[in-house]
Amino acid sequence: MVVLGDSIAYGMCAHRPEHEWNQVAAELLRxxxxxxxxxxxxxxxxxxxxxxxxxxxxxxxxxxMERYRRHGIEPRPDLVVIAExxxxxxxxxxxxxxxxxxxxxxxxxxxxxGALVALLGxxxxxxxxxxxxxxxxxxxxxxxxxxxxxxxxAVRLVAERCGALFVDVQAAMGWADWTLNPDCCHPNDLxxxxxxxxxxxxxxxxxxxxxxxxLAEIDELGISNENTGGTDTDAEIRxxxxxxxxxxKLQS
Numbered sequence: 078m079v080v081l082g083d084s085i086a087y088g089m090c091a092h093r094p095e096h097e098w099n100q101v102a103a104e105l106l107r108x109x110x111x112x113x114x115x116x117x118x119x120x121x122x123x124x125x126x127x128x129x130x131x132x133x134x135x136x137x138x139x140x141x142m143e144r145y146r147r148h149g150i151e152p153r154p155d156l157v158v159i160a161e162x163x164x165x166x167x168x169x170x171x172x173x174x175x176x177x178x179x180x181x182x183x184x185x186x187x188x189x190x191g192a193l194v195a196l197l198g199x200x201x202x203x204x205x206x207x208x209x210x211x212x213x214x215x216x217x218x219x220x221x222x223x224x225x226x227x228x229x230x231a232v233r234l235v236a237e238r239c240g241a242l243f244v245d246v247q248a249a250m251g252w253a254d255w256t257l258n259p260d261c262c263h264p265n266d267l268x269x270x271x272x273x274x275x276x277x278x279x280x281x282x283x284x285x286x287x288x289x290x291x292l293a294e295i296d297e298l299g300i301s302n303e304n305t306g307g308t309d310t311d312a313e314i315r316x317x318x319x320x321x322x323x324x325x326k327l328q329s
């Protein structure tokens with residue numbers, strides 16, 4: 078699993094490493110599959126997607142366009158997750174240019190590796206405060222909440238056109254300010270965990286092979302409604318269910 082993108086991909090502002098969204102998703106994948114999973118985090122904070130992004134001069138180098146072959150194709154990944162677009166949006170990159178660059182990156186990765194690609198959408202931020210204060214950071218505040226919605230739609234459209242997965246991070250975080258770090262830009266630990274679960278959900282509901290281990294365990298252990306559930310229940314509930322259970326046995 079290769080993770081590409083900016084500071085969000087890097088895991089910034091999750092103070093517990095296990096709460097970084099990529100680690101949350103990876104641990105869930107490991108729990109439900111037999112195969113080993115290696116994570117290569119290639120997120121670069123303060124990155125933009127390409128040299129034509131208006132914030133390129135002040136960004137960390139190289140841009141994703143300048144490095145995606147080395148970091149996203151050469152490792153020969155099975156899964157590539159891209160969280161890229163916030164700094165492009167924040168610096169005022171025309172959405173058409175952003176979509177063209179993202180489409181090229183996704184298409185090349187798919188064609189040259191056969192990897193499943195998942196794209197994280199643009200999530201909720203607070204304009205005018207912290208890292209989104211125009212007086213302090215004019216290069217990175219050339220956006221509005223409406224522009225963020227347009228960019229989120231752009232990521233969704235690229236995913237649909239390329240046959241990639243789209244992770245609706247705005248919906249996952251619920252536009253809740255308390256899922257953000259005090260810098261009003263990055264998710265906090267709670268926000269990261271919500272993103273990680275949203276990514277896992279998209280993968281799990283589009284990749285039936287992820288259920289193989291679960292289905293095998295059902296057969297091997299004879300898992301049914303008769304031998305599951307009841308965690309943290311009490312004697313009264315167990316007795317009531319035991320009395321009614323005969324009426325709910327399934328006929329083979």
